[in-house]
Amino acid sequence: MIVNKLRNTVVAVAATVLFIATLSCGTRARGNSMAQPATTHSATSLQKDTKWAIVNVSDAFMRDEPRYGSECVSQTRMGTLVQVLERKGYWVRVKTPEPYEGWINELALAPTRELSPEEQKAEKRYGAVLEPMTLKEAQKYLKSDKYIVLRGTSVEKDLLFYGADNVVTTVQMGNILRARPSKDADVANVILPDGKEGFVGGNCVRNFREWAEEEAAEPDGKKAEDIVALARSFLGCPYLWAGMSPGHFDCSGLTGFCYFMNGILLPRDASQQVKCGIEIPVDQMQAGDLVFFGDTSVGHVALCIGDHKIIHASQLVRINSLIPGEKDYYGRNILHVRRILSHMTEGELPAVYTKDSPAYFK
Secondary structure, eight states, X not given: OHHHHHHHHHHHHHHHXXXXXXXXXXXXXXXXXXXXXXXXXXXXXXXXXXXXXXXXXXXEXXXXXXXXXXXXXXXXXXXXXXXXXXXXXXXXXXXXXXXXXXXXXXXXXXXEEEOOHHHHHHHTOOXXXXXXXXXXXXXXXXXXXXXXXXXXXXXXXXXXXXXXXXXXXXXXXXXXXXXXXXXXXXXXXXXXXXXXXXXXXXXXXXXXXXXHHHHHHSOHHHHHHHHHHHHHTTTTOBXXXXXXXXTEEOHHHHXXXXXXXXXXXXXXXXXXXXXXXXXXXXXXXXXXXXEEEOSSSOOEEEEEEEXXXXXXXXXXXXXXXXXXXXXXXXOXXXXXEEEOTTOTTOBXXXXXXXXXXXXXXX
């Protein structure tokens, strides 16, 4: 019992550290170049006066500045609870669970309300406006029954009817949807963050809490296989700076997403992921390990798939060998190999099982 209590304490501390960690890491090593210095995060995110919102689109691009011409710095996905930090016009600066900060158009968030004609005229804004949630409302959302989407699909008003008018929206792998009870295992009744409802095939989703518990209990060897298999399914996807969802990945977006879809939450960037787990000699790397490249500082991350081969997002998602002389040899300098599986709570920035993250469950 004492051992279990000690383990639970370590897990809870690690989860909190990742959620509110200070990320003054110098640079955001994400791919073949560097973005701006990371923002410092503090424990104020847990205070009662904080405001929250839920991502309401399948994937929302986060920008460095509150304008469409600004650089994209990351993405966040439907159903993710984000902290509202600041507002400028129809732009909202948010903090995600990794944690990461950026500006999102308010219509990509929920809940919203329609502006009255008088408000539209006075504010010169049209349509809806974000109405942030209180901490209490956010905690209620975390407690609600939810699904995690395991394969992309459309949410439809009626699964027996086909046609464009029947589609409510599209969702993709990694999205989170509130759930209504359903007696039919072949059909899932889902609620979008903005309150709209619809149906998806039961094989496209899983109960989020049950899924997270099962993923945390999976043996590390099997989990490594699953992480690699998921990464392989994205072969050929084009590289996109700031991408971290199916169809567009940067290097740390790929590694982070493949871990997330196997129940583990990593920090966002390569320069942060290198602080997870333990250091492993290059000649002892195995499937599931993360391999970090650069000259003097981390500038790229890849996933080891075994036999000294890697899969990574570099121009596109591809496989390369780390053995000199092989035709697909990737000769960039290896700085670190980090093993996270079996060493979740170790490292300067511990990784966290999704089931233990206060950003996803209450």
